[in-house]
Amino acid sequence: MKIIYLGAEVPSNRTLLESAAAAHVGVSYWRLVKRGLPKTKIYLLSNYFKDNMSIYVHAGIPRNQKLSELELEQFCADYEDFIINNMDRITLFSEVTHPGLSEEFLTSQRKTVWANVPPSKFLPVWDQRSGKRGLHEMSQKYLDIGISGESIEEVTWLAGDTRGIQRRNSTRFHAVACGKPDNLRQIISDTASTMSWLSPMIHG
Numbered sequence: 001m002k003i004i005y006l007g008a009e010v011p012s013n014r015t016l017l018e019s020a021a022a023a024h025v026g027v028s029y030w031r032l033v034k035r036g037l038p039k040t041k042i043y044l045l046s047n048y049f050k051d052n053m054s055i056y057v058h059a060g061i062p063r064n065q066k067l068s069e070l071e072l073e074q075f076c077a078d079y080e081d082f083i084i085n086n087m088d089r090i091t092l093f094s095e096v097t098h099p100g101l102s103e104e105f106l107t108s109q110r111k112t113v114w115a116n117v118p119p120s121k122f123l124p125v126w127d128q129r130s131g132k133r134g135l136h137e138m139s140q141k142y143l144d145i146g147i148s149g150e151s152i153e154e155v156t157w158l159a160g161d162t163r164g165i166q167r168r169n170s171t172r173f174h175a176v177a178c179g180k181p182d183n184l185r186q187i188i189s190d191t192a193s194t195m196s197w198l199s200p201m202i203h204g
Contacts, residue, residue, distance in 0.1 A: 001184075004056045004193035006177065008049070009035065013198065018050060024091075025053050026193045028060030029079050043082070045089040056193060057083065057093040058176065063150065065098070072100050080113050087117065092191075094123040094146050094176060103130055119143070123174060128155060139165045144190070149178030152186055159186045 007013040008025035009032045125146035172190040179194030
């Protein structure tokens, strides 16, 4: 399992990761936007990250962040542009997830926008609302599937079902924002992204 160190959108964190020779780093587009993206030029990951770093991008909207329908639509459109402009430098990116986005919207995005990107770079994320049906349908279409840390912790049947899917389809699961060892033991994951490495700095 590859450990992806989240928080690399912050320059000081990126410097720490570089000094520690971290090979797999995660970037939150939400936090990049909040920090302020350049207004007169395109933000290119290649200008900020060393060539030997594998970059994993996630939309990063906090689950409890309240956004209007218009704000969500604008964020999704901006995220699409960011991904397309940086595609050559991205190892893997996840789709936008938020309780305000419907299953129909996510399905439409996958069939239109994300159908035109390299399949090996796109990470659809399972939504709890779709239940077992949604997970098994996704496993028929995608080799890689993301599962949030919250879902791993809350959904008790995931461990058994993901193992069954892996035996049948060789699906690769990715634990998104999941740093708890007990949760990581529940699912056999190809990657696990976490901000736990920052805990000593944040909490002392």
